[in-house]
Amino acid sequence: MVMPASATVPMRELVQQMDWSRTPLGAMALWPQSLQTLAELCLASRFPSVIFWGDERVQLYNDAYRVILGAKHPAALGQRAADCWSEIWHLIRDMMASVFDSGEAVWVEASPFSVERNGYLEEAYFTFSYTPARAEGGAVGGIFETVAEVTEQVISHRRLAALRELGEQLAAPGFDEACVQAATVLSHHQHDLPFVLFYLLSEDGQTARLAAQANMVAGAAGAPLEIPLDGADGWAPGVVLQGGQVLVRRDLFERFGHLPGGPWPESTTTAAILPLVRAGAGLPYGLLIAGISPRRALDESYMDFLRLTAQHLSRVLGNVDAYQHERRRAEQLAVLDRAKTTFFNNVSHEFRTPLTLILGHVESALSEPGGTLDGDHLQATHRSAVRLLSLVNSLLDFARIESGRLQGRFAPTDLASLTTGLAGSFQSLLEQAGLRLVVDCPALPEPLYVDAALWEKIVLNLLSNAFKFTWQGEIGVRLRWLGQGAELAVWDTGCGIPAAELPRMFERFHRVEGTRGRSFEGSGIGLSLVQEFVALHGGRVTVDSVEGQGSRFKVFLPSGRAHLAATQCQDEPLIAASDGKQAYLLHAATWLGQPAGGQAAVAALPTEAAPSHMARILVVDDNLDMRNYLSGILSAHWQISLAVDGEDALTQALAAPPDMVVSDVMMPRLDGVGLLRALRRASATAQIPVLLLSARAGEEPMLEGIDTGADDYMVKPFSTRELLARVRTHLGMAQRRRQWARELEGVNAELESFSYSVSHDLRAPLRSIDGFSRALLSHAGDKLDAQEQHYLARVRTAAQQMGQLIDDLLNLARITRQHVHREQVDLAAVATRLLALLAERDPTRQVATTLAGSLPVQADARLVGILMENLLGNAWKFTARQQAALIEVGSTLRDGRAAFYVRDNGAGFDMRYASKLFSPFHRLHDDSEFSGTGIGLSIVQRIVTRHEGRVWAEATPGQGACFYFTLEAAA
Amino acid sequence: MSNEQIILLVEDSDADAELTAMAFQEARIGNPILRMRNGLAALDYLFAQGAHAGRDVTDIPAVVLLDLNLPLMSGLEVLRAIRGDTRIRHLPVIVLTSSNEDKDRLEAYDHFANSYVQKPVDYDQFVQASRQLGLYWLVLNRPAPRRDV
Structure with a gap:
């Protein structure tokens, strides 16, 4: 750029060279002394200063002032102020005039002016003073202005304020919220940021999504909701994301047309695109697109401001990221923690069952004189001990894996013969x-490097698993050579695995709930151990399954030894000397004798041998040994039936209710608690005492047992004597309960026959009293004087009242007996019908009614009909003396439940008597006021009570009463 | 109105029988009322046997007013006997009783009672009920035609 000569020439020379005669000031030589002195002062000053002389305000300025003039120099010299400053003339004209008129100086600080000195309108700020300069006559001849530009200070100050406001928000729950918060703050800083857009990158890094915006409408031109990161159209921010650089686009008008210019009418044509950088590595979180003020140049300090804004937001997003990461971690830990708790619960159960058996058998042997253990008891004890051993081994394996200390000892192995041997050991069990x-x-082409002990566990785990879940069909083991290694497939035709569970099958502690297995036993680590063992061999295990058709587990082991640590390999074949098979087989054998799906009951001990008056106990446990042990203890005193799980027990109990149920808690298909609930629901079994046996110790399950209605609860291992004592107690209590129930039934029957005879025998004489009194009146009426006729009328009234009383009493009794059959009833419809009936019976009355549109409720239609009849009848009766009688029926919320009400504006009552309101025969008004037997509200209360609801009343004497009722149990 | 046809009242209580007669009279029902004290006597009359041997069995009452609580033989048994005999099974039988028990009502209709009326305690209501009964069963209702035996 070539600077014009005038740009470098000192002002003193320019002033000298200027032909002033062509200006209103005239030739310099002719200037008044005052002007000459002032001009000299101005030119000599290093402070930006200018003289506006005369009515035309002709300008003369010094070198320092040229910065403020920008491109206006040199034309500004000798120019009239109105021409030079046309864009702000409206602002300064009057100020100048006042200086001329008053002769007083003016001082203006940081005044905003948009000046056009660099080819565009520029936002600028000046502090200046107008000092009056006297001419020779003493009048003001001109203005001497000293001025300082404060644009940089003002704008820096403003930007700092924006950054400080931004800095006050440091945390947000999410990325979007962080962007929205920042946009809200920045929307107040339109001078520096006419518009702001925040875009967040999608997961795949292909697009960016508009997360927040300031001073732009989302979706409008320039603010698309989503922008592709590649391509040349629109913002095309690709380079920013890759290079982490700031991209400045100066062709916004061509790209988007008009974009808002903040406080200025011009369009914003320039924007900077900045990355919101992620600490460390990786793609940035997103983009900040900032519009650049059309009245400011994008200089270094502007850029710094934008960079700081982007940095700040990056930091906030980083915090959000860290926070979310933390939370995810915490959630994962919580899941793991829960899984571990479940695991320990299960494991404690697994341990307690064999321990109970061992202790039970050994203790009973010790109490015998010989102190020997033999036969079935010895075998059961042995099985339990072996089971304990294998549990301990699994746990140790597990612990070793957890701590990373499990190492294989790999030796070349003939996998085919090893696998065939392992599978064969299941032959006889499967046959049974x-x-x-x-x-x-078939034989494989080469031996594989395998840790035989681990391989044994892999195969046996998969086989016993298959056996556990297969009730019919076959279980298969196949080995194939696949070139790079061998594949073992173990399949079954069992119950299969739900598709949703497949991905989690190898997770630690994960158990598929509610499957039809032979046993519920299992700690949930078997398959995860298989996976770990296979991984140790450098292989992988997969599963596919169709629910109801079967499952197939596949294990692939690579050939050779390159994938194994050399230190763990040896070249001499190893002879596996393990007796692990025995534990698996012994344990799996205890699952035999479970019915397929539980339909068939297990053959119980010969019950015909037991005398029929003996109480019968249903023993429920999924463990065969445990079942045998329990029936062994209990059969000495009672008849025993056996069930293998809750489902089986329920079927048996419903078919032939036993006198007591002794049940394990953790069982497949239906557990002990589920069984208990189901038994309590059925009327035939609701009263049967249930004793739960659990292996889960601690207070909580104890409460759980009692809460669900278990009569008792014992924790394994338990003492035989205590079990017998508790069973005896519960049987005795149940017998007594049954006896009481029978007695109660007897009393009830008596009561019923009593009320029946009341209905007949009391009414008949009443009828005679009334009828013959009436006959007497009509036959001998003329012979009786008024007093005697009155007496007879009294007799009749009394008889009729007593008749009514008897009817009401019988109704009350009937409602108490009646079964509540709930159905959908609309109380509003019931009320409408009843009120119409009341109006028909009593056509002289004028009663206004306010009814809710509909009041649906699940209730016994007949009973609520009687209820409403009583309440509406009362309301009708007690408003008889009211001029403008009003009855309202509606509903309101009380404690989260619908409470219905019948309100009247009648006689009301004193709330002191509210408690007596619902007792039978209690009346608050005497007969001369309102007639009645005092039974109506007792009937109402009985009906409400039968519905497990509540009834109450609010009233004021002389102003009316409101009766509320609910028809369901409180929340 | 068939003044000739009788009303058979089966009622053990003298007072009730008298009241019924009074009420019917007051309700201006002219048919003669024949009262039987128990179910056996009523059946003897209806089947023309025992004390009533020789009576024309096809000459049936206009209506039977039957109490349920009867000595020797309950009202329901009487009702069952009536419905079990082809000659008189169409006879209108109104159960007239003190009881309003569901059980009684159900049993009466189970045995094909034509109507069930509870005797009101209030004599005036009883008269009212009698008048309506008479109007319906003796005037409006058309009995089954006589069967050729």
Whole structure:
């Protein structure tokens, strides 16, 4: 850029060279002394200063002032102020005039002016003073202005304020919220940021989504809701994301047309796109697109401001990121923690069952004189001990894996013969269970490096799992050579795995709930151990399954030894010397004798041998040994039936209710608590005492047991004597309860026959009293004087009242007996019908009614009909003396439940008597006022009570009463 | 109005029988009322046997007013016997009783009672009920035609 000569020439020379005769000031030589002195002062000053002389305000200025003039120099010299400052003339004209008129100086600080000195309107701020300069005559001849530009200070100050406001918000719950908060703050800083857009990158990094905006409408031109990151159209911010650089676009008008210019009418044509950088590495969180003020140049300090804004937001987003990461971690830990708790619960159950059996058998042997353990008891004890051992081994394996200390000892192994041997050991067990075993393990072309003990656990785990969940068909084991290694497949035709569970099958502690297995036993670590063992071999395990058709587990082991740590390999074949098979088989064998799906009951001890008057106890446990042990203890005193799980027990109990149920808690299909609830629901079994046996110790399950209605609860291992004592107690109590129930039934029957005879025998004489009194009146009426006729009328009234009383009493009794049959009833419709009936019976009365549109409720239609009849009848009766009688029926909320009400503006009553209101025969008004037997509200209360609801009243004497009622149990 | 046809009242209580007669009279029902003290006597009359041997069995009452609580033989048994005999099974039988028990009502209709009326305690209401009964069963209602035996 070539600077014009005038740009460098000192003002003193320019003033000298200027032909002043062509200005209103005239030739310099002719200037008054005052002007000459002033001009000299101005030119000599280093402070930006200018003289506006005369009525025309002709300008003369010094070198320092040229910065303020910008491109206006040199034309401004000798120019009239009105021409030079046309864009702000309206602001300064009057100020100048006042200086001329008053002769007093003016001082203006940081005044905003948009000046056009660099080819565009520029936002600028000046502090200046107008000093009057006297001419020779003493009048003001001109203005001497000293001025300082404070644009930089004002704008820096403003930007700092914006950054400080932004800094006050440091945390947000999410990325979007952080952007919205920042946009809200920045929307107040339109001078520096005519508009702001925040875009967040999508997960795949392909697009950016508009998260927040300031001074722009989301979705409008320039603010699309989503922008692609590649391509050349629109913002095309690709380079910002890759390079982390700031991109300045100066062609916004061409790209988007008009964009808001903040406080200025001009369009914003320039914007900076800045990355919201993620600490560390990776793609940025998103983009900040900032519009650049059309009246400011995008200089270095402007850029710094934008960078600081972006940095700040990056930091906030970083905080959000860290916070969310923390929360996810905490959630994962919580999940793991829960899983571990479940695991320990299960494991404690697993331990307690064999321990109970061992202790039970051993203690009973010790109490015998010989002190020996033999036969079935010895075998059961052995099985339990072996089970404990294998549990301990699994736990140790698990602990080793958890701490990373499990190492294999890999040796070249003939996998086919090892696998065939392992599978074969299940042959006889499967035969007993009626299952087919298919073993297809042809010799492999080369030995594989395998830890035989681990391989044994892999195969046995998969096989016993298959056995556990397969009730019919076959279980297969197949080995195949796949070139790079061998694949073992173990399949079954069992109950399969729900698709949703498949991805979680190898997770630690995960158990599929509610499957039809032979046993509920299991700690939930078997398959995760399989996976760990396979991983240790450098292999992988997968599962596919169709629910109801079967499952197939596949294990792939790579050939060779390159994938294994050299230190863990040896080249001599190892002879596996493990007796692990025995534990698996012994344990799996205890699952035999469970019915397929539980339909068939287990053959119980010969019950015909027991005398029929003996109480019968249903023993429920999914563990065969435990079942045998319990029936062994209990059969000495009572008849025993056996069930293998809750479902089986429920079927049996409903078919033939036992006298007591002794049940395990953790069982497949239906657990002990579920069984208990189901028994309590059915009327035939609701009263049966239930004793739960649990292996889960602690207070909480104890309460759980009592809460669900268990009569008692014992924790394994338990003492035989205590179990017997508790069973005896509960049987005795149940017997007494039954006896009481029978007695109660007897009393009830008596009461019923009593009320029946009341209905007949009391009414008949009443009829005679009334009828013959009436006959007497009509036959001998003329012979009786008024007093005697009055006496007879009294007799009749009394008889009729007593008749009514008897009817009401019988109604009350009937309602107490009646079964409540709930159905959908609209109380508003009932009220409408009843009120119409009342109006028909009593056509002289004028009663206004206000009814809710509909009042649906689940209730016994007949009973609520009687209820409403009584309440509306009362309301009708007690408003008889009212000029403008009003009856309202509606509903309101009380404690979260619908409470219905019948309100009247009648006689009301004193709330002191509210408590007596609902007792039978209690009346608050004497007969001369309002007639009645005092039974109506007792009937209302009985009906409400039968519906498990509540009834209450509010009233004021002389102003009316309101009766509220609910028809369901309180929340 | 068939003045000739009788009303058979089966009622053990003298007072009730008298009241009923009074009420019917007051309700201006002219048919003669024949009262039986128990179910056996009523059946003897209806089947023309025992004390009533030789009576024309096809000459049936206009209506039977039957109490349920009867000595020797309950009202329901009487009702069952009537419905079990083809000659008289169409006979209109009104159960007239003190009881309003569901059980009684159900049993009466189970045995094909034509109507069930509770005797009101209030004599005036009883007269009113009698008048309506008479109007319906003796005037409006058309009995089954006589069966050729």
